[in-house]
Amino acid sequence: xxxxxxxxxxxxxxxxxxxxxxxxxxxxxxxxxxxxxxxxxxxxxxxxxxxxxxxxxxxxxxxxxxxxxxxxxxxxxxxxxxxxxxxxxxxxxxxxxxxxxxxxxxxxxxxxxxxxxxxxxxxxxxxxxxxxxxxxxxxxxxxxxxxxxxxxxxxxxxxxxxxxxxxxxxxxxxxxxxxxxxxxxxxxxxxxxxxxxxxxxxxxxxxxxxxxxxxxxxxxxxxxxxxxxxxxxxxxxxxxxxxxxxxxxxxxxxxxxxxxxxxxxxxxxxxxxxxxxxxxxxxxxxxxxxxxxxxxxxxxxxxxxxxxxxxxxxxxxxxxxxxxxxxxxxxxxxxxxxxxxxxxxxxxxxxxxxxxxxxx
Amino acid sequence: xxxxxxxxxxxxxxxxxxxxxxxxxxxxxxxxxxxxxxxxxxxxxxxxxxxxxxxxxxxxxxxxxxxxxxxxxxxxxxxxxxxxxxxxxxxxxxxxxxxxxxxxxxxxxxxxxxxxxxxxxxxxxxxxxxxxxxxxxxxxxxxxxxxxxxxxxxxxxxxxxxxxxxxxxxxxxxxxxxxxxxxxxxxxxxxxxxxxxxxxxxxxxxxxxxxxxxxxxxxxxxxxxxxxxxxxxxxxxxxxxxxxxxxxxxxxxxxxxxxxxxxxxxxxxxxxxxxxxxxxxxxxxxxxxxxxxxxxxxxxxxxxxxxxxxxxxxxxxxxxxxxxxxxxxxxxxxxxxxxxxxxxxxxxxxxxxxxxxxxxxxxxxxxxxxxxxxxxxxx
Numbered sequence: 001x002x003x004x005x006x007x008x009x010x011x012x013x014x015x016x017x018x019x020x021x022x023x024x025x026x027x028x029x030x031x032x033x034x035x036x037x038x039x040x041x042x043x044x045x046x047x048x049x050x051x052x053x054x055x056x057x058x059x060x061x062x063x064x065x066x067x068x069x070x071x072x073x074x075x076x077x078x079x080x081x082x083x084x085x086x087x088x089x090x091x092x093x094x095x096x097x098x099x100x101x102x103x104x105x106x107x108x109x110x111x112x113x114x115x116x117x118x119x120x121x122x123x124x125x126x127x128x129x130x131x132x133x134x135x136x137x138x139x140x141x142x143x144x145x146x147x148x149x150x151x152x153x154x155x156x157x158x159x160x161x162x163x164x165x166x167x168x169x170x171x172x173x174x175x176x177x178x179x180x181x182x183x184x185x186x187x188x189x190x191x192x193x194x195x196x197x198x199x200x201x202x203x204x205x206x207x208x209x210x211x212x213x214x215x216x217x218x219x220x221x222x223x224x225x226x227x228x229x230x231x232x233x234x235x236x237x238x239x240x241x242x243x244x245x246x247x248x249x250x251x252x253x254x255x256x257x258x259x260x261x262x263x264x265x266x267x268x269x270x271x272x273x274x275x276x277x278x279x280x281x282x283x284x285x286x287x288x289x290x291x292x293x294x295x296x297x298x299x300x301x302x303x304x305x306x307x308x309x310x311x312x313x314x315x316x317x318x319x320x321x322x323x324x325x326x327x328x329x330x331x332x333x334x335x336x337x338x339x340x341x342x343x344x345x346x347x348x349x350x351x352x353x354x355x356x357x358x359x360x
Numbered sequence: 361x362x363x364x365x366x367x368x369x370x371x372x373x374x375x376x377x378x379x380x381x382x383x384x385x386x387x388x389x390x391x392x393x394x395x396x397x398x399x400x401x402x403x404x405x406x407x408x409x410x411x412x413x414x415x416x417x418x419x420x421x422x423x424x425x426x427x428x429x430x431x432x433x434x435x436x437x438x439x440x441x442x443x444x445x446x447x448x449x450x451x452x453x454x455x456x457x458x459x460x461x462x463x464x465x466x467x468x469x470x471x472x473x474x475x476x477x478x479x480x481x482x483x484x485x486x487x488x489x490x491x492x493x494x495x496x497x498x499x500x501x502x503x504x505x506x507x508x509x510x511x512x513x514x515x516x517x518x519x520x521x522x523x524x525x526x527x528x529x530x531x532x533x534x535x536x537x538x539x540x541x542x543x544x545x546x547x548x549x550x551x552x553x554x555x556x557x558x559x560x561x562x563x564x565x566x567x568x569x570x571x572x573x574x575x576x577x578x579x580x581x582x583x584x585x586x587x588x589x590x591x592x593x594x595x596x597x598x599x600x601x602x603x604x605x606x607x608x609x610x611x612x613x614x615x616x617x618x619x620x621x622x623x624x625x626x627x628x629x630x631x632x633x634x635x636x637x638x639x640x641x642x643x644x645x646x647x648x649x650x651x652x653x654x655x656x657x658x659x660x661x662x663x664x665x666x667x668x669x670x671x672x673x674x675x676x677x678x679x680x681x682x683x684x685x686x687x688x689x690x691x692x693x694x695x696x697x698x699x700x701x702x703x704x705x706x707x708x709x710x711x712x713x714x715x716x717x718x719x720x721x722x723x724x725x726x727x728x729x730x731x732x733x734x735x736x737x738x739x
Binding site: 032033034035072073249250252255258259261264265266267269271273274275276277278279280281282283284285286287288289290291293294302303304 | 396397621623629630635636640644645647648649650651652654655656657658661662664673674675676677
């Protein structure tokens, strides 16, 4: 589908993720044992036949560039097209509601102008979903809309997502903080390239605004439509979102949808031996990633690569990121252990109901 | 213009491995899955990568399709380089016709042009059949220090294994004075590991001479080495002390696999400073269900364990359903063991299914290990 290029707006930060994003960005947040959140839009685009992808990087770009490299893991190291790592702007990215900063798009006008593709699919980098963009793109082309916004029905009151009023398929207005059962934007949209270039020109003087803030007053003049997505989709804004949504993959139906073999979720390759279980290992209702070594007990938890659960150690209801060590007899409950944390022998760490993050 | 490469590798991967029976019905032995996520050829290729050898010719012949696609551009072993890299070398035709590789020496002989392209000083000949970690640079140092024409990697083996190996005798300086392929009455228990470093000039001369000998079987062990020894060339041993295993039979494949599961295995797949590299699986973590259990086992990514797994290798993408049991067994990738089925002391081929309620294999040590090939259905 060379008529569409992809654009991932990864220049987004939120205080809600606290320590988890101190050294990394939302896009490079580790997820599901071996992935990063940005793997979702990257893989979805590639699996939908998009062969040219621009990735607008955040100011704290080390972790994301380390992760995507030249795009090899997604077959995006191409002579024609492939991955373009684009600069994001340094200022104005702390607004919690600004996901598609005009200034970020304007800084990359060359990328947008040079492409011959008539359509651009834009996605944020914090939505966990195995979305097939092809029906969305077809719908956009068929309807002749200027913009097609993807939404779903909120399954709780949302603090950070944008609500949409959709009437007969048309998006008539936006509203902040949609309530449960209201329609909410999934931070994914298709736009005709010509219009995007025009919008960037019209609003060049106020490019500190979010794209949708800028066009809100033009909704009656533009043809902006909604596209309802019925599959699994979760937007991560806070550490408790992160904890809750991560744990949902322990439901095999969710895992099978997100990690489908037909359209795989790709990620940077890291060499690890298969997970090893020794005598005394007791693992129940958990995801365990290659490179781990299990000698103790693990229940209702997610273990990333290379985690060592020593003899007599117990892990329950927790997310243990890569290379953590739970030493002999230690107990870990209800926490997120960030990369390379070591829980000393015999110690007990129990989080409260809210996601408790322990740094490595 | 191709840059000179002082040290290149030629990897023999054309063997069928018929003693692995059902496991090599559709694929060559080097492509057989091992250790939960690897293929046997990964070990030799990883040794090349870890030894900083960046030019590797892989000679294929028997059912090469899976092997060829698996090796691809060599990127899994960082061998996808503009300068050198991996080349797959199947038999080919010239203006005088073409022929299959008649033996290990003939396979290399037919690819002398490839070798000469890089104008190497030394060529290491490897086989894609063995499980081991080895820094080939150490062996090259032995070769250079001895100013040798040919250096053979050797290790001492139990006497009872000697009759099925290439056995040699060397003096205290390491110089070889006797070599016998599969001797009935072995005079020593020093065995060739099938790893040779040749000085390139000697390799070329001996292969050309061998190709003109109508009585030769064109085999390194049977022909080239005895001939060079007879000519008084400088043949030396390089003593290897470490784990090395030919997993060419079902019992040795099973035994070597089971040893990986020990807390202190003889061969540790998990070593980080000399990693075994393999093709990325792009599979999610494995899942162990609320009623599943796993002990003393390896479990690969993408697997789903809802039943009981004890002392087994569950390779990537396999499923053990509710109430099923897998004991002392190896499930190769993408196997399904259905509800209530039992797999005991067995090797289940890639993509195979063991139907619900069926028992496959036996705990009785007098019964041979049960084996079923790729994509089979055990009913």
